[in-house]
Amino acid sequence: MxxxxxxxxxxxxxxxxxxxxxxxxxxxxxxxxxxxxxxxxxxxxxxxxxxxxxxxxxxxxxxxxxxxxxxxxxxxxxxxxxxxxxxxxxxxxxxxxxxxxxxxxxxxxxxxxxxxxxxxxxxxxxxxxxxxxxxxxxxxIKRVGQEMSSVRMVLPGAQYTLPPREQRLNLMECTKEEFLAKIAENPTAELSKAIMKTLEGISPVFAREAVFFAARGAEITAEQLSGDTADRLWFYFSKVRDSINDGTNVYTVLKTKEGNLKDFCFCDITQYGALMVTKSFESPSVLLDYFYAERDSLSRIKQKANDLFKLLINTSERTQRRVQNQREELKECKDREKYRIYGDLITSNLHALQKGMAYAEVQDFYDENCPTVKIPLDKRLTPTQNAQKYYKEYRKLDTAEKKLTVLIAEGEQEVKYLDSVFDSLTRAQTEGDIAELREELFQEGYVKRSKFKGKPPK
Missing domain, CATH: 2.30.310.10 (ibrinogen binding protein from staphylococcus aureus domain)
Known part of the structure; x- marks a missing residue:
């Protein structure tokens, strides 16, 4: 920032x-x-x-x-x-x-x-x-011991010392010649970074704005600063100096088109063109109060929505796993006709079968070639009971197919719904938006009603 x-x-x-x-x-x-x-x-x-x-x-x-x-x-x-x-x-x-x-x-x-x-x-x-x-x-408010910093300790009873400080020029006091001589010490650096190494108390966004004005939007290095570009850069700094002395600064907040806070500065910011939206304030404190209150509000909104994000992700993943398992079960149902045929073949050959047989070797009259098939039998059951067992398996799989087809369609619709709610949650701008989505999920049975209505007691 x-x-x-x-x-x-x-x-x-x-x-x-x-x-x-x-x-x-x-x-x-x-x-x-x-x-x-x-x-x-x-x-x-x-x-x-x-x-x-x-x-x-x-x-x-x-x-x-x-x-x-x-x-x-x-x-x-x-x-x-x-x-x-x-x-x-x-x-x-x-x-x-x-x-x-x-x-x-x-x-x-x-x-x-x-x-x-x-x-x-x-x-x-x-x-x-x-x-x-x-x-x-x-x-x-933060104690700094020797294990945290060997350069400067901040502890009760210790002597207060200033943090290490690099020698840089003061924008309000230096001359153009001093500035150009100092900036020449970093010839290969990007001009905006060289400015930050030259002038004290300069933020990246301000340095980039100065270069944007001086180089007419081009990116140049410090050694390329000369002639008209140097004059334009110093003219820009002179204007900033005058606004600081006169108290005519325009305090600007930068936002993305989606409304996300990006940065702020004590002057107009034009380097982003139409990519950013700007909002101006007359006071530096009012800007900071707005900026951090807005950012904290967005942070709180994300925090309040965090449990819903987790719920939606977990529910969606669980539903997708369930649908996948149901699809696997549905594949098994495709073999149900085999069990009906086994039942028919056993029933038509009851005269040739006895209890205690492990297999029934019969001709498959459903196939035009009438091949001999070997049907497994339960030795503990009579031939009729074995036939009924295969018919029962057929009916079970037939019923399962019908139910699974419906359940899979419902599961796919549920996944689509959860994805739509997730998308709405990512676009939520206010706590009211989240409250509406939470209420909707409650109505659909995904979340429980909050224990407290309104603010919890202090």
Whole structure:
């Protein structure tokens, strides 16, 4: 995702009205999320901190997220140190993907102390770290021991240090000459990747958009950047710099035509043409609130549909196996005429047969050549009883054929129906769609009625 250093800087500007506000409430809805309510003269705002690998972010949220009955230990610690504290500053070093929230709070002794909450937005290495003004770590939402990282430990009592940082240029401060000289250090790299190695806090989608504008849609390497292409690229960066300074950014979300969320950025994205649908927002926080709420909603929908997917797959496979077994049985029914003929041949030769015989050697008058056939007999039965036994087997197979033909047709129709429901489930966009399919499967007898109607009790 494109929550890069530039986007964080725009969020930091949006957070400015929160400075001098007081920490009113702190909640931890999940292991990797923290919500802090800051109360100012204009009202209360909720700050969402997330350190999830695929959802790391910090922004103002209006979402109503349910909290656990018992607060986690990190939440209790945050309340102990920051509850009632005053937010004094929000800092960012260049376009580094870290926001520092400085607080003035009161400790257990009643003394004023300065604490900092570092929100590190770095993918799977994202973290939320609270430390004293002398740099001593109080605790973090994710503890990192020596077995996890030999470069940088994040543990209570350890000294807070910044993550390793590469030397890159700041887009807002560098000159065109400095930029071109730096990008020439990676001549064979794709231009978009070279830009990411040159400028600090640049996301892949933004780098590709800059190249798309400069090279008019062509893919070029860094060594091919010269002349008009270089001028167009710097012109694009100049426009972005102006929009950042003026606060005129257009916050854009990218969606596929099927409605799946793809990416977001702090500027217009045109590189995908008609392959993507864009949606614009006026605020960076509103975009993130929408993006992750929508994505979490889709994730919840898939999770709620997961049991139905498993049910449909298992039922379909079971039905197909049953139909296949029935087809095999039907093949056996094709030999039923043989048993009727055996019964007729035994009946017509009762005078020549006796109880205790293992075989009956008789002429087959159903064949025009009248060959001699050897019919197995049950020694314990009389010839008449043996004939009745073959007639019974014939009737059984004849009845089975009729029933199996019907059952196979019904099974094939059931498989088609299950496939259609599976297809509808893959296209479900809302929880209501899933509820309708669940109700339909209940009516058809595939699922049981849910024990609870509506929301379960807390």
């Amino acid at each position: 494109a929550l890069d250093g530039i986007y964080l800087s725009l969020l930091r500007k949006e957070f400015d009205p929160l400075i001098d506000g007081r920490v009113d409430k702190i909640h931890q809805p999940s292991r990797e999320e923290l919500i802090m309510t800051i109360r100012t003269k204009e009202g209360a705002q909720k700050l969402m901190f997330s350190t999830g690998a695929g959802s790391a972010r910090v922004h103002i949220t209006t979402a109503d997220i349910e909290n656990p009955k018992t607060p986690p230990m990190f939440c209790m610690l945050m309340r102990k140190h920051l509850a009632g504290g005053r937010l004094t500053a929000i800092r960012q070093d260049g376009f580094e993907r870290i926001l520092f929230f400085d607080f003035e709070a009161t400790n257990e002794m009643g003394d004023r102390v300065n604490l900092t909450l570092a929100a590190e937005i770095m993918g799977r290495r994202s973290n939320l770290i609270l430390y004293h003004e002398d740099g001593r770590i109080i605790d973090s």
